[in-house]
Amino acid sequence: MFGLHKRLWAARPVKSSYDAVIIGGGLHGLATAYFLARDHNITNVAVIEKRFIGFGGSGRNTAIVRANQRTQENLPLYKEALDLWPELTRELDFNLMFHNCGNLNLAHSEAALKAMRLQVASAQFLGIDSRLLDPKECKEVVPALDISGRPRYPITGGMYHPPGGIVRHDAVVWGLAKGCSRRGVHIHQGTEVTGIGFEKGKVAWVDTDRGKIRTPRVLNAAGGYSAGIASRLMGLRLPISVLTIQAMVTQPLKPLLHHVVSSGAYHCYANQTLKGEIVTGAHMDPWPNFTTQTTAAYIKHQAEFVTEFLPCLKGAKFMRIWGGLADMTPDMAPIIDGHVPAEGCFLDCGWGYFGFKSSTVTGRYMARYMATGECPEILQPFALKRFQEHRLMGETAALVDYSANN
Amino acid sequence: MAFTITCPICGPRSGYEFRYGGQDKGPRPDPAEMTPETWCDYVHMTDSCPGVQKEWWYHRAGCGIWFTIYRDTTTNLEVSPDSPEAVA
Ligand SMILES: Cc1cc2nc3c(=O)[nH]c(=O)nc-3n(C[C@H](O)[C@H](O)[C@H](O)COP(=O)(O)OP(=O)(O)OC[C@H]3O[C@@H](n4cnc5c(N)ncnc54)[C@H](O)[C@@H]3O)c2cc1C
Numbered sequence: 350m351f352g353l354h355k356r357l358w359a360a361r362p363v364k365s366s367y368d369a370v371i372i373g374g375g376l377h378g379l380a381t382a383y384f385l386a387r388d389h390n391i392t393n394v395a396v397i398e399k400r401f402i403g404f405g406g407s408g409r410n411t412a413i414v415r416a417n418q419r420t421q422e423n424l425p426l427y428k429e430a431l432d433l434w435p436e437l438t439r440e441l442d443f444n445l446m447f448h449n450c451g452n453l454n455l456a457h458s459e460a461a462l463k464a465m466r467l468q469v470a471s472a473q474f475l476g477i478d479s480r481l482l483d484p485k486e487c488k489e490v491v492p493a494l495d496i497s498g499r500p501r502y503p504i505t506g507g508m509y510h511p512p513g514g515i516v517r518h519d520a521v522v523w524g525l526a527k528g529c530s531r532r533g534v535h536i537h538q539g540t541e542v543t544g545i546g547f548e549k550g551k552v553a554w555v556d557t558d559r560g561k562i563r564t565p566r567v568l569n570a571a572g573g574y575s576a577g578i579a580s581r582l583m584g585l586r587l588p589i590s591v592l593t594i595q596a597m598v599t600q601p602l603k604p605l606l607h608h609v610v611s612s613g614a615y616h617c618y619a620n621q622t623l624k625g626e627i628v629t630g631a632h633m634d635p636w637p638n639f640t641t642q643t644t645a646a647y648i649k650h651q652a653e654f655v656t657e658f659l660p661c662l663k664g665a666k667f668m669r670i671w672g673g674l675a676d677m678t679p680d681m682a683p684i685i686d687g688h689v690p691a692e693g694c695f696l697d698c699g700w701g702y703f704g705f706k707s708s709t710v711t712g713r714y715m716a717r718y719m720a721t722g723e724c725p726e727i728l729q730p731f732a733l734k735r736f737q738e739h740r741l742m743g744e745t746a747a748l749v750d751y752s753a754n755n
Numbered sequence: 756m757a758f759t760i761t762c763p764i765c766g767p768r769s770g771y772e773f774r775y776g777g778q779d780k781g782p783r784p785d786p787a788e789m790t791p792e793t794w795c796d797y798v799h800m801t802d803s804c805p806g807v808q809k810e811w812w813y814h815r816a817g818c819g820i821w822f823t824i825y826r827d828t829t830t831n832l833e834v835s836p837d838s839p840e841a842v843a
């Protein structure tokens with residue numbers, strides 16, 4: 350009976366050369382490989398993954414998708430990403446479980462409301478559905494909210510974004526791997542890239558623990574490990590700090606939360622899965638580290654703060670907790686670039702804790718960049734040189750530095 | 756696992772009493788010879804390799820001193836400045 354099940358993706362021998370090598374079998378790497386094959390007929394591609402596909406952030410995130418960011422550079426990318434989920438579900442013939450339940454982001458001060466007003470206007474300008482709500486309207490959307498004066502930071506309003514929601518992250522990993530494999534892409538799990546070789550100012554090969562692979566194009570899409578790979582193997586330092594970020598789920602509860610609710614002031618967010626568990630996430634560890642360890646400090650923070658605005662969750666038991674890595678840049682925007690430090694080297698990293706929602710669309714444009722050598726206009730603002738030119742993006746109102754209570 | 760940092764004045768204390776101050780990147784570049792590259796490198800760029808790094812900390816909930824330690828970012832454990840891994 351088990352013999353009837355066909356593997357979603359095939360294991361193949363490692364070839365000595367490929368037209369493109371992608372470091373990292375996360376969503377950004379897999380999506381790029383998929384679109385190289387689908388849109389550009391470049392199918393002689395290898396995705397090299399140290400552990401197993403989805404081992405990194407792609408299998409650990411809290412699956413929130415939305416397109417109500419702050420800046421004119423980021424918004425169009427995230428909007429296209431949101432529109433892509435139904436299309437990919439059909440095309441990959443794989444249920445990605447896109448649940449566009451909507452996101453409600455709470456404000457707890459007049460200043461936060463003012464910032465939201467700007468953010469809502471920017472989204473609306475680009476045709477994205479985003480609305481400002483007063484506390485009563487917030488309560489109509491999410492009846493479980495405490496809009497009284499009791500919490501330390503009372504709710505002063507919210508930003509409601511109906512088209513956002515949740516996508517099953519594992520399904521996207523598996524669906525894309527299946528799509529890649531069908532189109533001839535090789536996925537090599539359990540294979541680590543240990544070196545990158547250059548000839549005459551161009552990338553020429555990668556070394557792996559399963560041998561040397563010649564290739565004219567390499568994409569560094571190794572998530573939390575991409576900055577280390579850049580500095581050690583590409584000789585390129587990046588403005589990235591890597592921090593552990595944790596998430597938890599509670600025991601299953603009756604349906605009580607039909608949206609993704611988040612609060613900047615309390616540094617946490619929550620949504621209820623179709624199984625009934627409340628998924629919650631929060632801020633990162635206060636210092637850079639690669640441990641992915643879970644901490645008591647985090648559990649305490651989360652329990653205390655989530656129940657401030659959702660008091661009905663008091664007494665609910667946490668069932669599982671896990672950690673992953675967030676590769677953060679100072680302006681909370683990714684680094685997407687090509688031909689740095691040498692021709693044929695591409696970068697797609699710095700996605701922090703927000704790189705799930707954008708993975709497929711970034712892969713599509715990155716594939717075009719790698720195939721044509723020309724950077725698509727939509728990716729140009731994310732180039733590494735913005736840091737040297739003092740053109741940091743305004744995704745966060747102030748420069749971020751990664752310590753507690755900054 | 757508890758994370759402990761050794762303050763040169765107060766001794767070993769809970770990591771949560773401190774504020775992280777970034778990788779120690781050595782002296783500030785000389786303004787006379789500074790280029791956009793060297794300034795950007797000093798302000799923004801990091802190695803971000805898993806392993807031991809020299810870094811700044813501030814004893815916020817304690818004596819208020821700034822100091823450096825060596826820490827292994829894969830374990831969150833302090834490393835003695837005399838150990839072979841502790842190269843800035
Ligand atoms: C707890 C948590 C919650 C999050 N929540 C959200 C959310 O709600 N919404 C959202 O949009 N984003 C979220 N994110 C962020 C999102 O998960 C990441 O930005 C995204 O998954 C990055 O994808 P990636 O493909 O770039 O990297 P990853 O998925 O991290 O993949 C990188 C891969 O590279 C491999 N690798 C590393 N080194 C090597 C090497 N030398 N050779 C070969 N392979 C190598 C790793 O094993 C890994 O599998 C969250 C992240 C975490 C940790």
Ligand SMILES: [Zn+2]
Pocket residue numbers: 762763764765766814817818819820
């Ligand atoms: Zn002290």
